[in-house]
Amino acid sequence: MSVKIGLVGTGTVGGGCIDIIQKHKDDFKRHYGIDIELVRVCSLDPAEAEAHGVGHLFTPDFHEITTDPEIDLVIELIGGTGVARTIVTEAIKNGKNVVTANKALMATAGEEIFDLADEAGVEIAFEASVGGGIPIIDPLKHSLISNEISSVLGIVNGTTNYMLTRMAEDGMSYDDVLAEAQAKGFAEADPTADVDGFDAAAKIAILASIAFNSRVVMSDVHNEGIRSIQPIDLATARSMGYAVKLLAIGHRLPEGIDVRVHPTMIPLSHQLAHVNGVDNAIYVTGDAVGETMFFGAGAGSGPAASAVMGDVLEVSRHIMLGVPPIVGCTCTDKLPIVSMDNLETRYYMRFVVPDRTGVLAKSAEVFARNDVSLRSVVQEGTASRDAVNLIFVTHTACEKNIRAALAELSAMDDMLLAEPTVIRVED
Amino acid sequence: MSVKIGLVGTGTVGGGCIDIIQKHKDDFKRHYGIDIELVRVCSLDPAEAEAHGVGHLFTPDFHEITTDPEIDLVIELIGGTGVARTIVTEAIKNGKNVVTANKALMATAGEEIFDLADEAGVEIAFEASVGGGIPIIDPLKHSLISNEISSVLGIVNGTTNYMLTRMAEDGMSYDDVLAEAQAKGFAEADPTADVDGFDAAAKIAILASIAFNSRVVMSDVHNEGIRSIQPIDLATARSMGYAVKLLAIGHRLPEGIDVRVHPTMIPLSHQLAHVNGVDNAIYVTGDAVGETMFFGAGAGSGPAASAVMGDVLEVSRHIMLGVPPIVGCTCTDKLPIVSMDNLETRYYMRFVVPDRTGVLAKSAEVFARNDVSLRSVVQEGTASRDAVNLIFVTHTACEKNIRAALAELSAMDDMLLAEPTVIRVED
Numbered sequence: 001m002s003v004k005i006g007l008v009g010t011g012t013v014g015g016g017c018i019d020i021i022q023k024h025k026d027d028f029k030r031h032y033g034i035d036i037e038l039v040r041v042c043s044l045d046p047a048e049a050e051a052h053g054v055g056h057l058f059t060p061d062f063h064e065i066t067t068d069p070e071i072d073l074v075i076e077l078i079g080g081t082g083v084a085r086t087i088v089t090e091a092i093k094n095g096k097n098v099v100t101a102n103k104a105l106m107a108t109a110g111e112e113i114f115d116l117a118d119e120a121g122v123e124i125a126f127e128a129s130v131g132g133g134i135p136i137i138d139p140l141k142h143s144l145i146s147n148e149i150s151s152v153l154g155i156v157n158g159t160t161n162y163m164l165t166r167m168a169e170d171g172m173s174y175d176d177v178l179a180e181a182q183a184k185g186f187a188e189a190d191p192t193a194d195v196d197g198f199d200a201a202a203k204i205a206i207l208a209s210i211a212f213n214s215r216v217v218m219s220d221v222h223n224e225g226i227r228s229i230q231p232i233d234l235a236t237a238r239s240m241g242y243a244v245k246l247l248a249i250g251h252r253l254p255e256g257i258d259v260r261v262h263p264t265m266i267p268l269s270h271q272l273a274h275v276n277g278v279d280n281a282i283y284v285t286g287d288a289v290g291e292t293m294f295f296g297a298g299a300g301s302g303p304a305a306s307a308v309m310g311d312v313l314e315v316s317r318h319i320m321l322g323v324p325p326i327v328g329c330t331c332t333d334k335l336p337i338v339s340m341d342n343l344e345t346r347y348y349m350r351f352v353v354p355d356r357t358g359v360l361a362k363s364a365e366v367f368a369r370n371d372v373s374l375r376s377v378v379q380e381g382t383a384s385r386d387a388v389n390l391i392f393v394t395h396t397a398c399e400k401n402i403r404a405a406l407a408e409l410s411a412m413d414d415m416l417l418a419e420p421t422v423i424r425v426e427d
Numbered sequence: 428m429s430v431k432i433g434l435v436g437t438g439t440v441g442g443g444c445i446d447i448i449q450k451h452k453d454d455f456k457r458h459y460g461i462d463i464e465l466v467r468v469c470s471l472d473p474a475e476a477e478a479h480g481v482g483h484l485f486t487p488d489f490h491e492i493t494t495d496p497e498i499d500l501v502i503e504l505i506g507g508t509g510v511a512r513t514i515v516t517e518a519i520k521n522g523k524n525v526v527t528a529n530k531a532l533m534a535t536a537g538e539e540i541f542d543l544a545d546e547a548g549v550e551i552a553f554e555a556s557v558g559g560g561i562p563i564i565d566p567l568k569h570s571l572i573s574n575e576i577s578s579v580l581g582i583v584n585g586t587t588n589y590m591l592t593r594m595a596e597d598g599m600s601y602d603d604v605l606a607e608a609q610a611k612g613f614a615e616a617d618p619t620a621d622v623d624g625f626d627a628a629a630k631i632a633i634l635a636s637i638a639f640n641s642r643v644v645m646s647d648v649h650n651e652g653i654r655s656i657q658p659i660d661l662a663t664a665r666s667m668g669y670a671v672k673l674l675a676i677g678h679r680l681p682e683g684i685d686v687r688v689h690p691t692m693i694p695l696s697h698q699l700a701h702v703n704g705v706d707n708a709i710y711v712t713g714d715a716v717g718e719t720m721f722f723g724a725g726a727g728s729g730p731a732a733s734a735v736m737g738d739v740l741e742v743s744r745h746i747m748l749g750v751p752p753i754v755g756c757t758c759t760d761k762l763p764i765v766s767m768d769n770l771e772t773r774y775y776m777r778f779v780v781p782d783r784t785g786v787l788a789k790s791a792e793v794f795a796r797n798d799v800s801l802r803s804v805v806q807e808g809t810a811s812r813d814a815v816n817l818i819f820v821t822h823t824a825c826e827k828n829i830r831a832a833l834a835e836l837s838a839m840d841d842m843l844l845a846e847p848t849v850i851r852v853e854d
Binding site: 016020023024027028030031032127133134135138139142143144145146147148213271274275286287288289290291292293294295296297300302303305306307309310312313314317318321323324326327330332333 | 447
């Protein structure tokens with residue numbers, strides 16, 4: 001008996017999955033006794049299926065997969081929370097196990113999907129939703145469960161990490177590096193999901209849910225992106241001994257879960273500071289294991305397909321052995337999400353201000369009045385003749401005081417000429 | 428129903444396991460529905476059991492654990508291939524699942540143990556045998572199985588990595604740093620297993636067996652240690668853009684498995700070059716996933732106990748669900764082990780030679796005659812007035828030619844005043 005698989009989505013990742021099945025089907029049987037068979041593929045474009053040699057399995061109608069009684073396992077790789085949600089829920093309701101790479105879906109409708117899977121007695125697996133090919137969800141759900149995890153944080157968006165790396169190493173401007181990333185296919189035409197931190201927010205919601213045994217959804221995550229970062233910020237950070245990364249951060253605090261995505265300064269001595277380009281890495285700290293890191297390619301056909309197919313093979317193992325789902329939803333606690341307001345950390349801030357006497361003094365006064373103690377203020381030139389960069393580094397300060405100061409400065413006439421750049425320090 | 432556990436070995440790692448059970452037993456039940464109960468502990472020293480609050484469970488006789496019909500799972504943490512082997516095989520024959528951290532046992536008698544477990548229908552798990560708390564065996568047996576793995580390599584011995592790090596960063600001599608590591612508890616009184624590469628050899632045998640689906644035993648591994656490394660080697664390597672690490676290396680080649688442990692120069696730009704102190708990291712390359720790395724603490728009570736208890740919880744899950752072992756032995760192929768003789772790489776070699784005209788010319792002549800092309804030769808002072816260091820870096824050369832040249836030089840009177848230092852380059 002072989003496990004019958006239906007695949008929805010034949011793009012980059014789906015194509016990679018088909019290739020793996022064709023290349024290694026016999027190996028899976030010989031090494032692990034896992035016998036899988038791709039019996040139907042669905043997408044909007046039959047040419048994609050044909051290009052991977054499975055044109056004969058093509059259907060344009062996903063219902064032919066979700067309702068086919070022969071199919072044991074459905075792979076959903078179209079992404080998003082619209083049709084994908086219908087496909088996943090319909091497949092589960094029809095008793096099919098589901099493997100998906102859909103971070104947005106799992107980070108918004110995870111609870112509903114787990115409930116449905118539980119009711120139907122099927123498995124839902126989603127390793128590829130975070131960190132491309134890096135095994136991270138599986139270790140968190142298996143190898144590391146003897147720990148109380150205190151933090152899970154990492155670089156989980158390859159697009160922005162590529163951009164920050166190029167800015168740091170080659171001094172390219174934000175606009176130039178975005179254009180290059182788009183040309184290379186590392187960034188979408190509309191880069192919002194990546195550069196504004198939404199993609200990373202979905203991923204840290206998933207990781208935090210598993211690590212802390214408590215449901216975290218995407219809207220719980222405070223996210224800030226990298227649009228206001230420029231090479232000067234990376235160069236200044238480096239001179240202070242830091243790298244700047246778009247970090248997705250989840251901390252378990254006594255009062256609840258602190259979960260956020262924002263540009264972050266991390267010491268150059270930290271492993272994460274050396275994760276460059278489109279690579280991803282997730283850093284997990286547990287009470288027994290201490291600090292561990294999982295590193296690899298965060299995206300791309302092969303890596304994502306590796307994760308999807310790892311899940312497919314694992315679920316297929318269970319189907320062949322006739323065993324029930326081994327692990328379902330593990331969000332058994334209901335921890336509150338803590339507000340950013342009380343965060344205490346150090347801040348790097350860069351303002352573009354008019355080149356005029358008194359601006360530095362006035363901003364310093366605003367910080368002082370809001371109880372923000374400054375460690376250093378440096379004035380640097382800008383591209384424009386009438387403006388300068390004012391770079392502040394604070395001592396440990398409270399987020400709500402920083403925000404109050406920023407609001408006050410933003411409201412002043414003729415003060416901030418651009419959106420301020422705010423980078424928090426994680427030591 | 429709870430899963431009844433017997434623990435043999437209450438030292439550093441065993442004590443850590445007891446602590447985890449006591450601290451998180453209720454969490455395991457609430458989060459995962461896994462109900463475990465420690466019902467007996469055995470060691471040579473009842474005081475250890477008492478120190479961890481389980482004196483009432485103590486027995487000095489391991490048979491009371493391996494033959495107790497009530498016990499479902501035995502944890503073996505005494506190490507070695509003597510009594511430990513009896514404990515593991517006896518437990519399995521009595522139908523008990525086994526979790527062990529025993530690298531020497533798994534790297535020498537793995538096949539027999541798997542066969543016994545298969546026959547008895549029980550599970551054998553050994554995540555803690557490699558890389559301390561780092562999840563690596565589990566990802567290789569699950570998440571990454573859709574890949575053909577082309578290489579698995581890493582820093583798997585914390586003692587030698589600590590010593591090399593101190594030599595590189597603080598210029599300490601081999602003898603001084605060994606004494607320090609012994610004082611800090613990072614090295615044994617008899618450091619042979621660590622500094623001569625036997626510990627790393629056992630670990631790479633285990634990793635290579637899983638990664639390449641073919642049995643590799645400890646005696647298949649060519650191993651060289653770090654006894655001849657001195658700060659001058661690390662400083663010279665750094666000036667060439669390399670870090671020196673005791674690397675455990677497994678490559679899948681068209682002709683078979685290349686598996687070895689030796690001091691290795693790796694580019695400073697590589698992630699592994701930044702793994703310092705007692706940390707471990709394993710680098711895995713697969714045809715779909717590309718390059719991934721798993722990093723963390725390679726030893727210590729908490730990390731090792733995290734890995735042991737991760738296995739215990741996973742096996743307990745299966746016991747509670749009444750499911751058979753999910754994965755057994757995966758060494759289904761019989762790939763040959765390739766000889767080192769045909770290895771082609773670049774070599775760094777340092778000889779301590781008499782401070783005398785003609786020595787450099789004579790050694791260069793020996794290399795030339797053996798078809799070893801030199802990239803550079805540098806003469807540096809030594810601590811002794813009558814001797815100098817001769818440092819050779821070769822172009823790509825063949826291992827057997829290098830060995831022939833070294834044998835020739837060693838046989839010469841009044842030439843090599845100490846064991847030559849040989850470091851291979853892995854780019």
